[in-house]
Amino acid sequence: MEIKDFVCTGCALLCDDIGIKTEGNTIEKTYNTCRKGAARIRGDEERMTCTIKGREENIDKAITEAARILSEANKPMIYGLGNSSLEAQKKAIELASKLSAYLDDTSSFCQGPVVEAILEGKVPTCTLDEVRHLADMILFWGSDPASSHPRHLSRFSYFPRGEKRQRGWEENRTAIVIDVRKSDTSEICNKNFYRIPPGSDGELIDALTAALNGKIPKVSFGMSSKEILELANLLKKAEFGTIFAGLGLVYSLPEIEPMIKLIEALNKSSNFHLMPMVGQYNMRGFNHLLFEKTGYINRVKFDGNKVDHGPHCSVMEVLNSGETDAMLIIGSDPLGCFPKSIAEKLKNIPTIVIDPARTFTSMIADVSIPSAYTGTEAAGNAVRMDGEKVEITPFIDSKKLSDEEILKRILEAI
Amino acid sequence: MASAMEIYQYLPRTNCKECGKSSCMAFAAALLAREVTVDDCPPLKEEKNKENYDILVKLLPPAESASETGMIVHTELCTGCGNCVVACPVNVAEDPYGAGSGKAPTSDKIILRVEDGVVKLSNVESCRRFGPQSRLCSGCIATCPTKAIEFV
């Protein structure tokens, strides 16, 4: 069978032009996916098995046990969801509200501040299609899409022709990289690569803002006032510019406000936008849903009709302080990626993992419930890194439940 | 990609000239340019040099994988990003709204496309570097983040 226009869930670009050739339920060939996407679609990872306390069990028992653990807990926490459909995320929010649980996702320690500023209307943003059609200035700040979102430059931001950019990259677009290290992206944009020392992003942002406001810019590292002025002038000449904020930038800025100020200064003469380089394919979707429901994008604790919010509700803080006494983890692997001292605390509380693939966390989980891959095996909707909604239609007939169905059944069992 | 010096280290280094070159170093340069193959050095095929022979074969992607235009793709380096697909002027001319606009290709006449996560060549005879009117084009080389494309 030949499938057209399949959506890849390998990253938050959600490429929707993927071709696939199948023979029964096996994938023979994929077209137009990057290497990372091809691996995701083939499902190269080892699948998780359904277990209770490490022993294989059937899914009904596992769901009942999960419901028991969650309803008996005083302060349960639900975490993850960046790799789940909007429909599953809705169920998780419902479950958190019913349980008066903590709820948080990865945005809590990555792109949260950028998404928050956008949803609160504090900074202008745009869509990736607008970037393709209109952008003549692209700034990758602390981001390396060539590694993290391989098709970013070819589908939208630099190389393709667009309505107002008929000649594409050669003449119509300028791409700039500001980063603390050389990267695959800086290799391509080597004419406009500014390498800065770690932690100095804020300083450069302030200096650029000063330059745009007619002051003489100064920084403590090896960039001269002249160089900064030239960069500021290059940026402000743009007709349509987009700054793609990567983790490198977000991690080094304690507050996002200086970036907002820079964009304000640029927009006295130009038209700049900010976009988060979201990693997991639907992290932004979770932020949108929770924002609609509570006014916050992450880090909440439900309590009847009230919602508490703040750093004390973040997954790191809740785990570290031992506040939670049971955790439901969906499509995420905290044991594999959190700082060791915090991840270790997962071993002190009962944990339930819902995931298509085996993870470090699933190996220590009290209950592990395997799910279908949203994308190849399960349907749903997701929000791309630019906030656009994308519909995902599966093509493999899987016996596995989707995380939406699993969460629905846990909800019913409570 | 191996350098001539690296290749030289695995040659017999006796400068016996059996290969028709003036020295092993000259042979190394010729290997790199793919004017000759590893098999053109008779001493290298002797049993005692087998280990080095095998290393050299691995170091040098077989010349057959180069297209008539001399284009080689190091698939192990390719990330399937599609930059070359969008940047190639022939792709753009043949398929302006598909491959040339960053989308799935809609033409059979393009040179570069991505299959199974890596770039695949077809119609290489239309490459601008090829044929009587050839000119220097480096669209695919300049846009590749991992230097996976090479012309020999």
Ligand code: SF4
């Ligand atoms: S760029 Fe992301 S969404 Fe697109 S094919 Fe690659 S992994 Fe999939």
Ligand code: SF4
């Ligand atoms: S035949 Fe082999 S050993 Fe002799 S000169 Fe040529 S490369 Fe060197």
Ligand code: SF4
């Ligand atoms: S050299 Fe030019 S024409 Fe030939 S494949 Fe590369 S980009 Fe296309």
Ligand code: SF4
């Ligand atoms: S630009 Fe390089 S890495 Fe990207 S698809 Fe082409 S050959 Fe592969």
